[in-house]
Amino acid sequence: MPAQSEFGRGFVVNLTLLSRHFGLPPERAFFGAADHLNDLTVPEQFxxxxxxxxxxxxRKMVIWHQPGILDKEDAADIRRLxxxxxIAVDTRLGIANPDAGKYD
Known part of the structure; x- marks a missing residue:
């Protein structure tokens, strides 16, 4: 059994952890967010x-972001992504009409 991950390991787990970062105010969202990319694994079926x-x-958007520069815009782009x-995962899993909602 592998050692416990410090910043999460998996696909949904790591996407959820990243989502928490981007629920913070934009000036705080990026600090530590890239750590959750270390063990983010795309499942074989995807x-x-x-x-x-x-x-x-x-990955590129989070890693290439320069804190303090375009925080608000980049955080909004990452939330949309x-x-x-x-939505793409739900569609692939057979959900007929997934929707992120009006207030994301």
């Missing part, structure tokens, strides 16, 4: 799909 592409985009990932 490899080569839109989901994997969106996750790679998420996390919603897109959730």
């Amino acid at each position: 490899r080569g799909t839109e989901i994997e592409e969106l996750v790679e985009r998420l 996390l919603n897109r990932i959730a």
